[in-house]
Amino acid sequence: MARWELTVDVSDEWEGFQERGFEESVKRIVDKIKRSGWRDLTPYPDTFDELVARLESSSDIGDFNEWWDELYDLADSDRVWVATF
Numbered sequence: 001m002a003r004w005e006l007t008v009d010v011s012d013e014w015e016g017f018q019e020r021g022f023e024e025s026v027k028r029i030v031d032k033i034k035r036s037g038w039r040d041l042t043p044y045p046d047t048f049d050e051l052v053a054r055l056e057s058s059s060d061i062g063d064f065n066e067w068w069d070e071l072y073d074l075a076d077s078d079r080v081w082v083a084t085f
Contacts, residue, residue: 002079003079004079004080005041005078005079006036006038006041006078006079006080006081007080008033008075008083009032009083010029010033010082010083010084011084013029022064026056026058026064029055030052033052033055034052038075041078043078044074044077047074048074051067051070054067
């Protein structure tokens, strides 16, 4: 069984994505990720910064999903659980 170093809970933001709208939802998700402490534990802080910045600047859901997948891969590597439900 996996041992997670950190949990980043974005489930409220994820659940209300459509109601809040794209830009507001992305803003809230990115804010939670930035405040989570994840950057302090990753051995790849430059990669973390780049992925979060690209996620934050996503212009549409396709762009967001592309960067979300990359960030999720980093989360697995860093043993960070990103809770979306």
